[in-house]
Amino acid sequence: MKITDAKVFVGGPKKNYVTLKIMTDQGIYGLGDATLNNRETLPAQYLQDYLVPNLIGMDPRNSEDIWQYFYRGAYFRRGPIATAAFGAIDMALWDIKGKLANLPVYQLLGGKSREGAMVYAHATGADLEDLMDSVAFYVEQGYKAVRVQCGIPGMPKGYAVPEAKGDNLNHITDYTGIRPKVEVWDTDRYMRYMPGALERIRERFGPELKILHDVHHRLLPREAAAFARAVEPVDLYWLEDPTPAEDQDALRLIRQHSTVPIAIGEVFNSIYDCNRLIEQELIDFIRVAVTYAGGITPVRRIVDLAGLHHVRTGFHGAPSHSPICMAAQAHLNAWAPNFGVQEYLVLGTPECDALFPSEHRMENGMVWVSDAPGLGVDFDESKAARYDYVPGSHPVVRLEDGTMWNY
Ligand code: GCO
Numbered sequence: 092m093k094i095t096d097a098k099v100f101v102g103g104p105k106k107n108y109v110t111l112k113i114m115t116d117q118g119i120y121g122l123g124d125a126t127l128n129n130r131e132t133l134p135a136q137y138l139q140d141y142l143v144p145n146l147i148g149m150d151p152r153n154s155e156d157i158w159q160y161f162y163r164g165a166y167f168r169r170g171p172i173a174t175a176a177f178g179a180i181d182m183a184l185w186d187i188k189g190k191l192a193n194l195p196v197y198q199l200l201g202g203k204s205r206e207g208a209m210v211y212a213h214a215t216g217a218d219l220e221d222l223m224d225s226v227a228f229y230v231e232q233g234y235k236a237v238r239v240q241c242g243i244p245g246m247p248k249g250y251a252v253p254e255a256k257g258d259n260l261n262h263i264t265d266y267t268g269i270r271p272k273v274e275v276w277d278t279d280r281y282m283r284y285m286p287g288a289l290e291r292i293r294e295r296f297g298p299e300l301k302i303l304h305d306v307h308h309r310l311l312p313r314e315a316a317a318f319a320r321a322v323e324p325v326d327l328y329w330l331e332d333p334t335p336a337e338d339q340d341a342l343r344l345i346r347q348h349s350t351v352p353i354a355i356g357e358v359f360n361s362i363y364d365c366n367r368l369i370e371q372e373l374i375d376f377i378r379v380a381v382t383y384a385g386g387i388t389p390v391r392r393i394v395d396l397a398g399l400h401h402v403r404t405g406f407h408g409a410p411s412h413s414p415i416c417m418a419a420q421a422h423l424n425a426w427a428p429n430f431g432v433q434e435y436l437v438l439g440t441p442e443c444d445a446l447f448p449s450e451h452r453m454e455n456g457m458v459w460v461s462d463a464p465g466l467g468v469d470f471d472e473s474k475a476a477r478y479d480y481v482p483g484s485h486p487v488v489r490l491e492d493g494t495m496w497n498y
């Protein structure tokens with residue numbers, strides 16, 4: 092069996108999904124996602140210029156060797172541009188393998204460990220009252236877990252917070268241009284306000300709701316330790332990215348001062364970014380994404396390592412991941428013995444569903460994996476032609492005095 096061709100598409104309904112389609116001499120094709128948020132053209136180019144020409148002629152069934160060939164063969168290893176491109180190839184090869192075997196990918200991983208996989212939604216508000224409405228909206232729809240972010244009095248804009256009350260800010264990319272907007276951050280205001288706000292959410296929604304909160308890398312290690320201690324009474328399901336991920340020792344300080352579960356890893360792109368954190372049991376949830384971390388092959392290794400250390404999965408599922416990455420994660424979530432939760436933003440616009448038809452279902456705050464062979468998601472090339480790449484950007488963050496800070 093041989094790969095005969097592969098095509099890369101960039102675009103989508105209000106997103107720049109990078110979609111890889113690998114064709115074979117047996118008529119079976121596979122799909123992968125290489126969307127690197129706000130840098131989408133780069134993995135696309137890497138695929139087009141270097142990887143696709145080498146893929147042609149390879150036996151698609153040898154997904155392990157193909158992953159090693161590109162990873163080791165690049166010489167300059169890792170980095171999210173490369174791993175997103177490798178990740179797309181790897182997903183497409185598992186898709187092909189499943190179609191060949193006539194089995195859904197979760198069966199190739201070891202079968203189902205559960206029926207539905209719990210997801211969490213993003214509740215957000217310009218202020219706390221607005222956030223409460225947003226949480227109530229998700230709770231009414233059956234979500235068991237909700238991430239909560241709200242505006243901080245006196246701070247013009249916090250992370251993932253809408254400007255006006257009632258706006259539902261589900262994507263943070265601004266498609267009006269390539270130059271990022273500037274947001275202003277004030278740690279002191281955040282530290283004073285947020286623990287009390289989280290307590291009020293707990294009081295209002297009761298003990299059952301799983302409440303998650305994302306600090307988005309904004310605190311210094313000592314601040315993060317103090318914040319984690321302050322939010323202990325809230326009984327958070329997790330505290331996400333309390334400090335920038337590069338300084339892994341920071342997490343030790345947090346651990347020494349608090350038992351709040353820590354989730355980290357959405358910016359990681361290899362097992363070497365998290366093996367120490369996992370082995371030293373400094374985290375509770377590993378947040379890698381199948382796209383950025385290089386595909387199902389390496390993520391399965393991360394999940395297995397995590398399982399040895401009581402670390403559960405909480406895969407990244409921001410709106411930048413296409414339904415192909417979400418499908419790959421749905422299969423891993425169905426299998427992983429140490430599954431925790433899946434981040435899930437409703438992508439389900441009719442345009443998105445038409446571009447990526449699939450039978451994966453979201454119902455009652457759970458994802459139900461499709462039983463179709465392979466990844467169980469398709470891609471309608473005829474519809475893809477409607478969408479072009481639209482340059483966009485995340486905001487950047489500065490402190491009040493102008494100092495650059497962590498987005
Ligand atoms: C999350 C993330 C995202 C990121 C985004 C960056 O928890 O979902 O923090 O919202 O900001 O993926 O591209």
Ligand code: MG
Binds near residue numbers: 307331357
């Ligand atoms: Mg996050």
